[in-house]
Amino acid sequence: xxxxxxxxxxxxxxxxxxxxxxxxxxxxxxxxxxxxxxxxxxxxxxxxxxxxxxxxxxxxxxxxxxxxxxxxxxxxxxxxxxxxxxxxxxxxxxxxxxxxxxxxxxxxxxxxxxxxxxxxxxxxxxxxxxxxxxxxxxxxxxxxxxxxxxxxxxxxxxxxxxxxxxxxxxxxxxxxxxxxxxxxxxxxxxxxxxxxxxxxxxxx
Numbered sequence: 001x002x003x004x005x006x007x008x009x010x011x012x013x014x015x016x017x018x019x020x021x022x023x024x025x026x027x028x029x030x031x032x033x034x035x036x037x038x039x040x041x042x043x044x045x046x047x048x049x050x051x052x053x054x055x056x057x058x059x060x061x062x063x064x065x066x067x068x069x070x071x072x073x074x075x076x077x078x079x080x081x082x083x084x085x086x087x088x089x090x091x092x093x094x095x096x097x098x099x100x101x102x103x104x105x106x107x108x109x110x111x112x113x114x115x116x117x118x119x120x121x122x123x124x125x126x127x128x129x130x131x132x133x134x135x136x137x138x139x140x141x142x143x144x145x146x147x148x149x150x151x152x153x154x155x156x157x158x159x160x161x162x163x164x165x166x167x168x169x170x171x172x173x174x175x176x177x178x179x180x181x182x183x184x185x186x187x188x189x190x191x192x193x194x195x196x197x198x199x200x201x202x203x204x
Contacts (some may be wrong), residue, residue, distance in 0.1 A: 001155065002089035002172045007043045010087055011110065012046060023110050032107055038097040041108050044121075045087040046160070048113040050080040062091065084116050088158040089172040099147045102156075104139040120161045126154040133158075151178045162190045 008026040015023040023045075034041050054071065055062035064071045064079060073079065091108065102125065111118065121134035125146045132140050148154065154176050159169045 003174075004043075004089060005090050005091055005130045007045065007089040007091065010045055010085065011043075014045070014049075014110075014112075017049070018112075022112055029108070033091055034103055036101075037099060038095060039098070039103055040095055041091040041103045042172075043089050043091050044111075044118075045085060045107040046109075046111045046113060046118055048082065048084050048116050051084055053077055054081055055080045077096050079130065084113070086160055086168050086170055088121070088160070090115070090156065090174045092174060092176065093129040093158060094175045096179055098149075098164060098178050100176060102144045102146065104133055104142050104144075106139070115164065116166075117163045118160050122159045122161075124157045125138055126156060148176050148178055158193050166183055 005051075008030075011026045011029070015025060022154055024029055029107070032041075052064060053062045053072065054064040055067075059065050059074060062074070062077065065074045071079075090102070102123075113190045118134065119136075120132065123133050123144075125131070126148075127143070127146060131144055133144075134140065152175065153173055156172045156174075158172070159167055160166045
C-alpha cells in the first residue's frame with residue numbers, strides 16, 4: 001500500500017537515477033503540498049526503466065558475469081530487464097474533518113514511459129463508489145470531496161488503464177480524524193524527514 005513516504009522515496013531515487021534531468025526533487029515538491037488539514041494532493045508516478053540482468057548471488061540466473069570489474073555476456077538472455085512502476089499515493093498521512101478533499105494536479109504526476117502511458121484512472125475512496133479521475137491526458141476531476149462517518153485508516157484504490165490495453169490497481173492509505181462539532185482544533189502530526197539510498201537504475 002502506497003504512502004507519502006513511499007512516493008517521495010521512489011521519486012527521489014528516480015530523480016537521482018536520471019541524473020536529475022527528469023522527475024523532481026521531492027523536497028521542492030513538498031513546498032507545493034496542500035497545507036489545509038482537510039485537503040490532500042495525490043501523487044502519481046508511472047515510469048518504465050531498465051536494469052542490468054545481473055544476479056550477484058547466482059550469476060547463472062542472469063545474463064551477465066562480472067570479471068575484472070567489467071560485465072560480460074554469460075548466455076543468450078537479454079542484458080537488460082524491462083521494469084514498470086506505478087505508484088499513486090496520498091501526499092499526507094493524516095487528515096482532519098468529516099468531509100475531506102482529494103486534489104489532483106499535473107504538478108504531482110510524473111510519467112516517463114513510451115509503451116505504458118496511462119489512458120485513464122478510476123478511484124474508489126473507500127466508499128465503494130468509482131470516480132473517473134483522469135482521461136485523455138486530462139484530470140476530469142481536479143478536486144473530489146468525500147465524507148467519512150468514522151475516524152480511522154482509509155484505503156483508497158486507484159485503477160490505471162494503460163494505452164496498451166492492460167490495467168493495474170494500486171492502493172494508498174491515510175488516516176482520517178472525523179471531527180465532531182465541539183472538538184477542539186487538532187494539529188496534524190508531522191512526518192519526519194528520512195534518509196534515502198538510491199537503488200533503482202534508470203535508462204532515459
